[in-house]
Structure formats: C-alpha cells, structure tokens
Amino acid sequence: xxxxxxxxxxxxxxxxxxxxxxxxAQPDVAVxxxxxxVDEGFPTEPFEDRGYNVATHGQKGFNGVAILSKLPLxxxxxxxxxxxxxxxxxxxxxxxxxxxxxxxxxxYLPNGNPVPGPKYExxxxxxxxxxxxxxxxxxxxxxxxxxxxxxxxxxxxxxxxPEAWREDALxxxxxxxxxxxxxxxxxxxxxxxxTRAPGHYSFWDFQRGAWDRNDGIRIDHVLMTPQCADLMLDxxxxxxxxxxEKPSDHVPVWVELDA
DNA sequence: ATGTCGGCATTGTGCCGA
Numbered sequence: 407x408x409x410x411x412x413x414x415x416x417x418x419x420x421x422x423x424x425x426x427x428x429x430x431a432q433p434d435v436a437v438x439x440x441x442x443x444v445d446e447g448f449p450t451e452p453f454e455d456r457g458y459n460v461a462t463h464g465q466k467g468f469n470g471v472a473i474l475s476k477l478p479l480x481x482x483x484x485x486x487x488x489x490x491x492x493x494x495x496x497x498x499x500x501x502x503x504x505x506x507x508x509x510x511x512x513x514y515l516p517n518g519n520p521v522p523g524p525k526y527e528x529x530x531x532x533x534x535x536x537x538x539x540x541x542x543x544x545x546x547x548x549x550x551x552x553x554x555x556x557x558x559x560x561x562x563x564x565x566x567x568p569e570a571w572r573e574d575a576l577x578x579x580x581x582x583x584x585x586x587x588x589x590x591x592x593x594x595x596x597x598x599x600x601t602r603a604p605g606h607y608s609f610w611d612f613q614r615g616a617w618d619r620n621d622g623i624r625i626d627h628v629l630m631t632p633q634c635a636d637l638m639l640d641x642x643x644x645x646x647x648x649x650x651e652k653p654s655d656h657v658p659v660w661v662e663l664d665a
Numbered sequence: 666a667t668g669t670c671g672g673c674a675t676t677g678t679g680c681c682g683a
Contacts, residue, residue, distance in 0.1 A: 613667090
C-alpha cells in the first residue's frame with residue numbers, strides 16, 4: 407500500500423499537476439493539505455474518475471485537508487480533538503483496509519510566524535493537542551501513521567541554509583522540541599528511517615528563486631506507530647514534481663507499506 | 666533589500682497567508 411502526503415497549495419489551481427502526479431505515482435492513498443476550498447468547492451470528479459474515493463475537511467480560502475483513496479475510506483473523522491473552538495481545518499483521519507487496516511491521519515500543522523505572537527502560541531498549543539492524539543493512536547497498538555505538512559524543520563540537516571531559519575517558527579528550538587516530544591512517544595519518522603543524509607527537501611519557496619538555487623527545507627513528514635513502521639518497505643520524496651508546470655511549492659512524500 | 670503564488674473581494678487591484 408503506497409501512501410503519500412502532498413501540500414498542493416490550492417486544489418483548484420492544481421487539478422492538472424495533481425492528476426498528472428497521481429497517474430504517474432499511483433498512490434493508493436494521498437493526503438492533501440492547503441486545499442484552500444470549502445467541501446462543496448472541491449473538484450472531486452477528476453479524482454473519482456481515476457478511482458479515488460474523496461473525503462474533505464475544507465475551509466474558505468485557507469487551510470483545508472483531504473484524503474484520496476482507492477480503497478474505501480472508513481471511520482472518517484474531521485478536526486484535531488482537544489479544542490472545540492478551533493475553527494481551522496487542519497486534521498482529518500480515516501481507516502483504509504488493504505491486507506492490513508491502517509489508520510491514516512492527514513495534517514496541516516500551523517506555520518506559526520511571526521514569532522513571537524498569537525500565531526506561534528497557536529502552533530505550540532496545536533502541537534500539544536496533536537501529541538495527545540498521537541499518544542492515543544499508539545495506545546491502540548495498531549498500524550497508524552500521521553502524514554502531512556508539519557511546518558517543522560526537524561534538524562539543521564533538513565535545510566539548505568539552516569542559518570536563514572534560526573529565528574523562524576519552523577526551526578526554533580521550542581518547535582523542534584515539540585516535534586521531538588511527539589516522535590519520542592514511540593513514532594518512527596519514515597524518511598529518516600531510510601537515510602541520515604542531508605540535502606533532501608520537500609519545500610522550495612516560490613520567492614527568491616528558491617527552486618533554481620535548491621534552497622529547500624524538509625517539512626513534510628510521515629510518522630508511523632511501531633506496528634506501521636514494521637510494515638514499511640520504502641519511502642521517498644518526488645523531488646522532480648517541483649520543476650514542472652504550475653507546481654505547488656511542496657512536493658509529494660510517500661511511504662510503501664506491506665499492508 | 667528584493668524577487669511569488671493562490672484565493673478573496675472585486676472588476677482592476679490590493680490584501681492576506683505562506
């Protein structure tokens with residue numbers, strides 16, 4: 407079972423690019439972030455035509471997450487638990503059953519800039535809520551993963567110019583510590599299970615010619631429970647997608663599970 | 666120091682968020 411995460415930065419502007427990548431990469435499941443659309447505005451047809459079931463958790467103009475799956479989507483839930491007053495659409499879950507059942511969480515973690523300020527406070531509070539949900543998933547002792555745009559640069563090796571991000575909400579020590587607290591519950595970060603090498607990125611800013619200069623950062627991650635990590639066959643980043651027509655500023659990150 | 670997008674409110678363009 408191939409499961410991918412892709413921050414598409416606007417579904418309406420990305421139907422072509424997303425369709426082309428789906429046709430080529432053939433993921434069984436794709437979790438999407440920044441659909442920037444309400445549920446009714448999500449163009450489901452091109453994806454249903456390709457055999458995908460679609461579950462969305464949208465919001466007008468900003469944020470918004472979705473799951474595409476060739477397998478039926480079961481027990482879909484929307485929203486990150488822990489704060490009923492949080493109106494931002496950043497979390498969706500579903501179970502897909504192949505040879506094994508896998509609980510899949512798609513997430514768009516808050517950016518948090520500027521620092522300091524309410525947006526950074528919201529990011530840290532959101533990460534604390536995510537940690538609680540992550541602990542619950544572990545307690546189930548079943549294959550589960552949390553995939554998405556974490557807006558976290560885990561280590562300096564995950565940025566082409568780490569010094570440029572030193573004061574940024576994506577890389578501050580407090581951000582990295584909050585990310586580690588989640589991982590250290592018992593999760594395996596898929597990409598780092600395969601390589602410790604620097605120079606692998608999932609995002610290049612539209613500004614300042616970041617792609618042309620390979621000025622990237624690695625902020626899209628897949629965290630797996632032990633029962634899921636034991637099923638992992640491979641993991642990769644579809645880097646070349648960034649160089650195509652009308653690309654998102656992110657590229658897909660995927661895992662292949664024996665499930 | 667600056668360079669870009671997508672979406673929105675809105676009909677030409679400025680704001681927001683990233």
